[in-house]
Amino acid sequence: MTAPTRIESDIDVETLGNRPGVHMISRRAHFSKRVRRETIVGWLFVLPALLMYVLFVLMPLLLTILYSFFRWNGVGPMTWVGLKNYVTIFQVPNLLGTIKNAFWLVVWFSIIPVGLGLIVASVIHRVATGRLGAIARTVLFLPQVIPLVAAGIIWGWLLALPGLINQILRAVGLGAITTAWLGDFDWALPAVGLIGIWVLLGFCIVLLLTGMTKVDPALYESARIDGASWFREFSAITIPLLRYEIGVCLTVTVIAALAAFDIIWVSTAGGPGNATSVPGIQIYVLAFTQRAVGLASALAVMLMVLVVAVIIPIQWLSRERAL
Amino acid sequence: MRAPRGEIWTGRILLLALMAVTILPFISIFMTALHPSNTVPNGLEWPADPQWGNFVEAFRVAQMPKTLASSTFIVLAVVPVSLILSTMAGFAIGMLRIPGASALLFLFVFGLTLPFPGIIIPIYFLERAMHIYNSRLAIVLPLIALYMPFAVFWMRAHFVNMPSELSEAARVDGATTWDLFWRIHVPLARPPIASLGILMSIWTWNQFLIALVLVEDPTQRTMAGALGYFQGHYATDIPLLCAATILILVPTLVVFILFQRQIITALLQGSLKG
Numbered sequence: 001m002t003a004p005t006r007i008e009s010d011i012d013v014e015t016l017g018n019r020p021g022v023h024m025i026s027r028r029a030h031f032s033k034r035v036r037r038e039t040i041v042g043w044l045f046v047l048p049a050l051l052m053y054v055l056f057v058l059m060p061l062l063l064t065i066l067y068s069f070f071r072w073n074g075v076g077p078m079t080w081v082g083l084k085n086y087v088t089i090f091q092v093p094n095l096l097g098t099i100k101n102a103f104w105l106v107v108w109f110s111i112i113p114v115g116l117g118l119i120v121a122s123v124i125h126r127v128a129t130g131r132l133g134a135i136a137r138t139v140l141f142l143p144q145v146i147p148l149v150a151a152g153i154i155w156g157w158l159l160a161l162p163g164l165i166n167q168i169l170r171a172v173g174l175g176a177i178t179t180a181w182l183g184d185f186d187w188a189l190p191a192v193g194l195i196g197i198w199v200l201l202g203f204c205i206v207l208l209l210t211g212m213t214k215v216d217p218a219l220y221e222s223a224r225i226d227g228a229s230w231f232r233e234f235s236a237i238t239i240p241l242l243r244y245e246i247g248v249c250l251t252v253t254v255i256a257a258l259a260a261f262d263i264i265w266v267s268t269a270g271g272p273g274n275a276t277s278v279p280g281i282q283i284y285v286l287a288f289t290q291r292a293v294g295l296a297s298a299l300a301v302m303l304m305v306l307v308v309a310v311i312i313p314i315q316w317l318s319r320e321r322a323l
Numbered sequence: 324m325r326a327p328r329g330e331i332w333t334g335r336i337l338l339l340a341l342m343a344v345t346i347l348p349f350i351s352i353f354m355t356a357l358h359p360s361n362t363v364p365n366g367l368e369w370p371a372d373p374q375w376g377n378f379v380e381a382f383r384v385a386q387m388p389k390t391l392a393s394s395t396f397i398v399l400a401v402v403p404v405s406l407i408l409s410t411m412a413g414f415a416i417g418m419l420r421i422p423g424a425s426a427l428l429f430l431f432v433f434g435l436t437l438p439f440p441g442i443i444i445p446i447y448f449l450e451r452a453m454h455i456y457n458s459r460l461a462i463v464l465p466l467i468a469l470y471m472p473f474a475v476f477w478m479r480a481h482f483v484n485m486p487s488e489l490s491e492a493a494r495v496d497g498a499t500t501w502d503l504f505w506r507i508h509v510p511l512a513r514p515p516i517a518s519l520g521i522l523m524s525i526w527t528w529n530q531f532l533i534a535l536v537l538v539e540d541p542t543q544r545t546m547a548g549a550l551g552y553f554q555g556h557y558a559t560d561i562p563l564l565c566a567a568t569i570l571i572l573v574p575t576l577v578v579f580i581l582f583q584r585q586i587i588t589a590l591l592q593g594s595l596k597g
Contacts, residue, residue: 023387031531038419038421038500039421039422041419041422041423041500042415042419043415044417044502045411045412045414045415045417045419045421045500045504046411046412046421046427048407048408048411048412049408049409049411049412049431049471049474049475050412050427051470052408052464052467052468052471053430053431053434053468053471055468055473056446056449056464056465056467056468056469057433057434057437057447057468057469057472058430059445060442060443060444060445060446061442061445063444063445063449064441064442064444064445067445074448076347079564096565107499120337120341123330123333123334123337124334124335124337124338125334126330126331126334127331127334127335127338131422132335132338136338136340136341136342137587137595138579138580138583138587139342139345139346139589140341140342140345141583142345142346142349142579143345145525145575145579145586146529146572146575146576147528147529147531147546147547147550147572147575148529148531148547148549149529149531149548149550150547150550150568150571153429153550153554153564153565153568154348154349154351154352154568155348157352157355157366157561158348158351158366159350160561162363162364162366163351163366164347164348164351164363164364164366164455166366167365167366167367168366182331197344198344198348201341202345203590205341206587206591207591207594207595210591221420222381229350243544245595248424248594248595250525252594255436255438258439259438259439259440259441261439261440261532262531262532262547262551265532265535265551266447266551266554274423279440280438280440280532283440283441283443283444283537284440284443284455284535285534287443287444287447288447288536293444295438295443297444300441300443300444301439301441301502303331303440303441304437304438305440307436307437307438308436311436317350319373
């Protein structure tokens with residue numbers, strides 16, 4: 001059985017789906033009774049997925065917002081406190097600090113992998129074909145399929161005092177700066193960021209490479225004939241034509257940064273002090289060990305608002321080409 | 324490909340360096356895992372007397388058979404159900420184009436931006452009230468729901484590209500909507516369903532926070548959840564911790580190497596669509 005009708009293109013999906021009129025015309029041809037029955041049957045198809053989604057995603061979302069207006073220890077009575085939990089977050093440095101740390105993580109998890117990924121991809125995109133390219137794709141994708149917990153444990157050891165990173169530093173004569181990176185107040189956050197780079201860089205590179213193979217090679221040829229430098233080629237061709245892929249990379253990595261939990265929990269648990277504490281960690285600690293459910297919920301609401309506020313402009317900037 | 328020679332070599336060296344950076348951490352924990360238990364070796368140092376027994380010890384201490392069975396059970400419960408629910412919903416939204424389809428799609432896509440720590444608190448209290456807290460069901464049900472935004476979006480993207488002539492021809496032959504779905508469209512949708520299944524299996528296997536919050540018993544958790552528990556109790560015994568980490572990585576790595584092409588394509592497509 002062959003299915004040549006299947007359309008392989010993925011990016012055009014949106015445009016096709018929004019094509020108005022096509023289904024409306026075919027629908028009007030039917031009798032209204034049949035249309036109504038079809039509608040009911042159609043909704044029955046959606047219902048199971050929708051029920052699960054409402055019960056375990058949308059309802060919890062609304063409940064989180066609701067909890068955020070109460071003081072509650074999870075067991076006793078709930079006390080209405082209005083916006084007090086939100087005020088508390090802005091007043092307590094440790095809580096507001098998690099938001100600040102989250103933005104720092106965006107630099108490490110998102111801006112560096114995407115920026116570095118772009119540069120690396122543009123250098124290797126000519127050699128990343130054939131056998132070496134196929135092996136490289138698999139290897140670079142490895143960190144993307146292993147549990148983040150494992151990545152956290154592996155790097156927890158690599159960044160420890162006797163670990164590989166310090167061993168390398170000593171080997172190149174930088175023994176003086178070796179430290180227990182994840183236990184150092186100044187270095188813990190960049191060290192966690194390094195784990196994020198390791199996990200996300202390969203993914204960004206491979207995704208950007210697939211975007212680059214779609215760019216007409218003639219564009220690069222003619223740029224070369226005109227004597228364009230690598231940087232000129234990079235800024236005038238690669239970046240603008242890869243806007244969509246860059247947007248995707250940024251979206252995926254920004255969500256990974258703002259919603260980070262696994263890596264940090266196993267590598268530093270937010271420490272030392274609150275040096276690497278991010279909203280995800282603080283929500284868990286507040287709600288499940290300190291029993292401050294209302295406060296934890298307020299932080300959760302702020303986290304969700306933050307993600308949406310950061311994602312929307314990225315989507316808005318990168319979508320134009322896709323539509 | 325008429326790139327200058329120098330550029331080709333720069334590219335190749337950069338590529339090899341990146342691959343080395345990616346692989347080196349795995350080599351480091353492998354070597355560490357072979358050192359005697361409870362010692363603190365160097366990051367990259369082949370032991371004088373490799374302790375292969377560490378893997379046996381880690382296998383026993385981490386209760387690997389139970390953990391593996393638990394993870395497998397969770398995957399086998401979550402993935403087929405999610406596939407059925409999302410394929411049906413994607414079919415209705417993308418192919419039947421029921422009234423309200425675009426609003427439904429928006430509702431599901433909105434879920435893609437939700438960070439999981441944001442909704443975990445009410446899920447915990449909900450499950451306590453439902454008396455499913457601390458069971459595998461506590462992980463299974465929310466996971467199915469959490470996958471719906473991506474899975475419905477993914478399946479809808481497939482169905483919206485299918486020509487409607489196919490359905491109309493079957494309609495003329497008197498097929499019901501269910502026939503249309505089950506006999507015609509599901510068989511044609513096998514490739515995207517397979518990719519989605521692979522993706523959701525990996526994600527489920529790797530879930531951590533949900534297991535940490537909702538299930539106390541590590542033998543009822545996912546693989547990543549069990550590893551997190553193990554780390555909490557054996558963090559000081561570095562060789563044993565490394566051995567356990569490797570054991571937990573082995574199934575993932577085997578699956579990844581076997582299905583690498585599908586997995587990479589699926590992950591790339593998945594993010595490009597989302």
